[in-house]
Amino acid sequence: MTARSVSAGFAAAALLMLGILGWLVSLVPVDNGAHDWAGSLNPGGWMAWTFPTALFFWVIAALLLTFTWAAIRFPETPRRGILGIATTRGDRLFVSLLGSAFICLGWLGLIGTPAWGGLAIALLYAAAVFRWV
Amino acid sequence: MDKPVNNRAWFLVLPVLVLVAFSAVIPLMTVVNYSVQDTFGNNQFFWNGLGWFQEVLDSDRIRAALGRQILFSAIILAIEIPLGIFVALNMPKRGFWASVVLVLMALPLLIPWNVVGTIWQVFGRVDIGLLGHTLAAMGFDYNYVNDPVDAWATIVVMDVWHWTSLVALLCYAGLQSIPDAYYQAARIDQASRWAVFRHIELPKMSGVLLIAVLLRFMDSFMIYTEPFVLTGGGPGNATTFLSIDLVKTAIGQFDLGPAAAFSLIYFLVILLISWVFYTVMTAQKDAP
Numbered sequence: 039m040t041a042r043s044v045s046a047g048f049a050a051a052a053l054l055m056l057g058i059l060g061w062l063v064s065l066v067p068v069d070n071g072a073h074d075w076a077g078s079l080n081p082g083g084w085m086a087w088t089f090p091t092a093l094f095f096w097v098i099a100a101l102l103l104t105f106t107w108a109a110i111r112f113p114e115t116p117r118r119g120i121l122g123i124a125t126t127r128g129d130r131l132f133v134s135l136l137g138s139a140f141i142c143l144g145w146l147g148l149i150g151t152p153a154w155g156g157l158a159i160a161l162l163y164a165a166a167v168f169r170w171v
Numbered sequence: 172m173d174k175p176v177n178n179r180a181w182f183l184v185l186p187v188l189v190l191v192a193f194s195a196v197i198p199l200m201t202v203v204n205y206s207v208q209d210t211f212g213n214n215q216f217f218w219n220g221l222g223w224f225q226e227v228l229d230s231d232r233i234r235a236a237l238g239r240q241i242l243f244s245a246i247i248l249a250i251e252i253p254l255g256i257f258v259a260l261n262m263p264k265r266g267f268w269a270s271v272v273l274v275l276m277a278l279p280l281l282i283p284w285n286v287v288g289t290i291w292q293v294f295g296r297v298d299i300g301l302l303g304h305t306l307a308a309m310g311f312d313y314n315y316v317n318d319p320v321d322a323w324a325t326i327v328v329m330d331v332w333h334w335t336s337l338v339a340l341l342c343y344a345g346l347q348s349i350p351d352a353y354y355q356a357a358r359i360d361q362a363s364r365w366a367v368f369r370h371i372e373l374p375k376m377s378g379v380l381l382i383a384v385l386l387r388f389m390d391s392f393m394i395y396t397e398p399f400v401l402t403g404g405g406p407g408n409a410t411t412f413l414s415i416d417l418v419k420t421a422i423g424q425f426d427l428g429p430a431a432a433f434s435l436i437y438f439l440v441i442l443l444i445s446w447v448f449y450t451v452m453t454a455q456k457d458a459p
């Protein structure tokens with residue numbers, strides 16, 4: 039596989055992901071002209087999807103695709119950061135996601151809803167992980 | 172550390188990913204969907220945001236179960252890992268007795284969890300059980316049905332009986348793979364028994380020991396069947412571990428939302444602790 043064909047493949051995947059996002063938005067129930075963003079995407083159907091949970095998994099899938107593409111396109115060597123363990127970008131993504139989950143849970147437990155503050159701290163934490171770990 | 176990583180081989184695991192998707196990922200995604208909604212049955216769901224997560228985090232009952240669970244796993248690891256290593260070191264290395272001991276050690280692992288629970292439930296009974304009756308005859312006030320300490324002791328001993336073999340067999344496999352030359356070199360250097368263990372056997376076992384620690388941690392942290400059969404979580408809530416509490420919420424009360432939020436937090440805790448164990452134990456091996 040050449041770098042060009044890999045990038046073309048991932049460009050197609052990116053288009054597919056955008057298409058899926060558009061499809062998900064189109065499924066959001068509309069009530070009196072207003073979108074009910076928390077409503078059921080498939081009322082009475084399999085897995086009980088809602089737009090926020092679908093978006094959550096869409097973001098995870100998009101991250102995995104991006105990091106896979108980056109790992110193929112820009113091969114890297116693991117590095118040692120402040121934790122003293124060798125990490126690749128994928129490891130740092132895992133540490134970021136796992137830590138973010140606990141940051142958001144901590145926010146919910148200590149401060150409560152809404153949890154946007156927790157999400158903001160989690161994003162800062164993820165940036166720190168990618169910079170220093 | 173100067174070798175570039177080539178991730179293209181990941182495409183070869185795609186078939187496994189498809190299988191895992193159906194056995195784990197799709198159910199897990201469904202749990203995420205349930206965790207932010209409420210249902211009154213009939214597959215009708217209503218948005219509840221992060222409410223269930225807050226409820227679970229604020230629940231004293233679940234916090235107590237988490238505390239018990241961490242204590243239980245700590246006790247189990249503190250007993251089973253050293254004991255398993257000790258047993259493995261003393262198992263015969265070759266010959267007829269090696270085979271006999273291997274079969275004997277494997278026996279507890281072959282018994283289904285609910286049968287193990289039943290065996291110990293009967294074994295510990297004061298009226299007809301061998302253990303309970305003997306202890307009572309010796310004057311001990313032992314009763315795992317009424318006394319929380321006795322219930323804990325019985326569950327811990329049961330788990331040690333059931334799973335130490337696994338640690339011992341894994342360590343035994345690790346020990347068997349050490350070439351004789353290492354021991355000969357140690358003899359020439361007049362190394363003490365402790366030095367042989369510390370510098371030859373333990374480092375050579377570290378790979379299998381990592382697997383043993385991870386398996387025993389995850390299994391003990393998710394333990395359900397044996398305590399459920401033995402004590403049913405009692406007396407009171409003394410042996411209600413996380414999984415027992417979770418099953419009561421999910422299936423007993425059919426509270427899918429809180430149970431889903433609870434499961435996700437439970438999953439994250441297991442993932443975090445397993446990652447820490449894995450990272451610490453592999454970092455030691457890779458250390459320059």
